[in-house]
Amino acid sequence: MVFITRRERFNAAHRLFRTDFSDEKNAAVFGKCSNPNWHGHNYELFVTVKGEINPETGFLINLKLLGSLIRETIIEQIDHKNINLEVPFMAGKFASTEVLSVAIWDELYAPIQQLGAELHCVKLFESENNFVEYYG
Amino acid sequence: MVFITRRERFNAAHRLFRTDFSDEKNAAVFGKCSNPNWHGHNYELFVTVKGEINPETGFLINLKLLGSLIRETIIEQIDHKNINLEVPFMAGKFASTEVLSVAIWDELYAPIQQLGAELHCVKLFESENNFVEYYG
Amino acid sequence: MVFITRRERFNAAHRLFRTDFSDEKNAAVFGKCSNPNWHGHNYELFVTVKGEINPETGFLINLKLLGSLIRETIIEQIDHKNINLEVPFMAGKFASTEVLSVAIWDELYAPIQQLGAELHCVKLFESENNFVEYYG
Amino acid sequence: MVFITRRERFNAAHRLFRTDFSDEKNAAVFGKCSNPNWHGHNYELFVTVKGEINPETGFLINLKLLGSLIRETIIEQIDHKNINLEVPFMAGKFASTEVLSVAIWDELYAPIQQLGAELHCVKLFESENNFVEYYG
Amino acid sequence: MVFITRRERFNAAHRLFRTDFSDEKNAAVFGKCSNPNWHGHNYELFVTVKGEINPETGFLINLKLLGSLIRETIIEQIDHKNINLEVPFMAGKFASTEVLSVAIWDELYAPIQQLGAELHCVKLFESENNFVEYYG
């Protein structure tokens, strides 16, 4: 079994807050990440899949297809968007990196299976200092 | 003469648009960067100053002071903020990387002179693929 | 379960040697890393914790608290210090990256538990070409 | 048990194709990676070994020896070479990153055991966007 | 005046050699870079243009147009190609990074002028350790 990883990137705005909290309480719990006027990030997304090498092609998976799948399923929904307001697969969810990683996993799991591989890990960098990994 | 550079970083939301354009016209001119719900970036700011080495200290400038100056003058105004709505030195200006670089230069020039050095360059990365340099 | 990682950095001097070896024998075993006058590195430390996402906050852990904990417990003890001579949690130990990684784990394990998460991995880069991982 | 990783790099030409396919069919299956006139990459190779810390040295393994072993066994065979035509351990194999990672594992496993450690992972970057991991 | 830079990347094979030299003489002059079976690189290309900020748009130049221009003029000609054999603008030239940088400048200068900006610098990385800059 081998593991292969594809990196894609997106830029987005978000805000960490609860609608049932006042701005003051949100600021106390979430700090400057709760700014009502939003802030944003250059996110780096690493998607790792696993499986056997196909003896016909020497590939685990066609990386062009994997890249296209990630771009259609994730990047086109979220790039240059507001994560709290505009991203279908984040509707009604917290816009934290943890929750976003799980949501990306849920979007990618079945389509990657249809490509003949198995999703192994979603790794999402919010900045050079912070990243989340989710393995299902 | 030597040149010394200090890197600082900030995250912010912005939107490229003109208030005298419709959303449609803004989209035509500025593309997905004009999204009315904002998007954002991890900006990397490199501030380069120049001058002679101080024979008393072996320094051109105390980098701790330069870092503090950049953080107080720029980072605290813009980090986790909306560049279009909340950053005093960007009020009434386009939120493009070009205009932002010039505005940062204007904020830093005089205070750096008071530290005994001369501002040489503001270099601002919007992403790993795009950056602006301004030399006054 | 999700995994979240925080990067912090420190600069330090060190030397690889045994006090019961002569300088010659230390040089034979440890090479230029045994230089009696020390050398140093910019270390990069990645601390990974694991746990469930808190449904109240959308966080596994408050990253600001995790960052503060790492800085207080590790960085303030070791940054701009001599690892062999001045770092309390390395007293009497080899100053290798392997031993240092284990010592950092031992310092962080209990305080991270008090933050409600579990330490998963300490990853320590000594240079762009060499790093150690310790999982307890 | 600790894990230690050494990075080495090489540049090489390759082509993805099957000799029993026409150039047209190769282009259909492998895209521009099947260019008959070759293309190439700066590969980054991360070799991770695992074991106990040697109480005599504070090391898991002497990284100089590990680096030398990787350079002699792998880098000197493949650097500035054509992977399809000239690399002994790739003779008769597909020149994909997946197959190359497995072949590097096979070359390194026994010699690393002779250094007193156990090979844990071969991680091979073909570009900043694509990499493969193999754990045996 | 501001300067704005766009990064694009390509992978290619090449060989350093003179047709009027034997393989032996080529090896003596050009070392392993003269391997008759080619080798290759992941090249990183940074194109810097200069000009005034357009007061209508806040841009020096539309970076999407600049990116498209670089991809059409340069990347599509050279990506996954053999620089010695297949790249029209390198026909009959040495495939060194120096010569390639000048050739890229010559391809880009006029079309960038038609976008309303002036080419300032072509910076080309052959590896993380080596790069060339050309300013015309």
Added chain:
Amino acid sequence: MVFITRRERFNAAHRLFRTDFSDEKNAAVFGKCSNPNWHGHNYELFVTVKGEINPETGFLINLKLLGSLIRETIIEQIDHKNINLEVPFMAGKFASTEVLSVAIWDELYAPIQQLGAELHCVKLFESENNFVEYYG
């Protein structure tokens, strides 16, 4: 005229201080960089030379020779050393990045001229956040 740059790296210990200051005064002026027990860095050195492309070779300069020259003249003197105590070309000088950059320029200028090129810039990173450039 083209510019070509070679990166080399070294690790070293240093201390910022004046022998005519007490430890207290050194701490007041130089902060934690004056720690009497030293600290250290992974330095990255970028040496840029300029000149015409040699029509015989397509090179400005043989990069292998430039790399060897930098390693013999600079890296072997300073790598895994104490900059204050052991580096001949820093004897009696402040161990600041500014002074070190000028000293490296002075060591390299004449030998690079003998290789047929002209030294253009010494750029020295002390950390990912701080670097110095010197142009003579």
